[in-house]
Amino acid sequence: MAEINQTNVERALGGCRWVQHILTYDNVNSTMDVAREAATSGAPEATVVMAACQSRGRGRLARSWSSPEGSLSLSILLYPSEDKLQSLTMMAGLAVARAISDAALIQVDLKWPNDLLIRGRKVGGILVESGYVEGRQFAVIGIGINVNLDAMKFAEIADIATSLSVESGAEVDVLKLLRGIIVEAEALYVNFNSQGIYNEWRQRLVTLGCRVTAVTGKAIIEGLAEDVKMDGSLIIRSDDGRSHNIIAGDVMLRHVS
Structure with missing residues (x-):
């Protein structure tokens, strides 16, 4: 498994012109907190924060999100217009689902509003938070994915949770997955098409019906x-x-x- 460090992440995202700044950590409380702090310091749009582990990762409604080694913990800082802000959860869900399909050859479904499912079991989640810095609106997309975690990690919750490696039967290249997410997110964000994003997101929702x-x-x-x-x-x-x-x-x- 490729080590998650500044050098490897920069190499993985090389050529991604959208990415303006990269912050990589061995362990942080939350990549979202780091990204919010970066916003207050005037960090540019498409600042990417990644950590090998999070000690206080969080999901929706202030819930905790476990992020041990072998998971992907990623946040992206953006300064979106109001119409883009409304679509960020949809965009992030599509970007991650597409990237997983490419990196691990696995079909990913979306459960309203922000869960990533494989065969009905949760493999990841997305959280979008927004705020203002000196009158400028910013948003942070937080992405957490169970990538290379073995089945023992889910022994007690195997009916509701899983990982990419468990589902694919092989280790997944987390840096290839990272690059895929960023490339897909850039395509959706830069070439923004609210109707197209909504249509594809709606089609992937297993909640409907x-x-x-x-x-x-x-x-x-x-x-x-x-x-x-x-x-x-x-x-x-x-x-x-x-x-x-x-x-x-x-x-x-x-x-x-």
């Missing part, structure tokens, strides 16, 4: 996941016939209809 239980705030909504809107919100038709527009929350799949 499933009965789901959505937890949003204090509300629990059960019903059929009917569709998603251009802004990424999920439309659920509850059993009483009402339509619910879910902007944020947890969604559990019950079964495919």
